[in-house]
Amino acid sequence: MTIEAPEETRFVVTAAMVEAAHDEKKLDGLLLMSPANPTGAMMSGEALRDILRDMRAAGRRVYFRRGLSWPDL
Numbered sequence: 001m002t003i004e005a006p007e008e009t010r011f012v013v014t015a016a017m018v019e020a021a022h023d024e025k026k027l028d029g030l031l032l033m034s035p036a037n038p039t040g041a042m043m044s045g046e047a048l049r050d051i052l053r054d055m056r057a058a059g060r061r062v063y064f065r066r067g068l069s070w071p072d073l
Contacts, residue, residue, distance in 0.1 A: 001021060015054050
């Protein structure tokens, strides 16, 4: 399943979007990546922490594409 990030969220996936996707089809894990990222948008540390918190609380895994960094998470 692909979660599309719309312009309204500055092309960033949110924790609410992940939960909605899980409600639609059970997610065992999440792979976060931004292929080619033509928008130049970046996910804030707070947005990433929200996703990590919710995924961990639900016992689901989160995977990062090589090259992403997340200091102080």
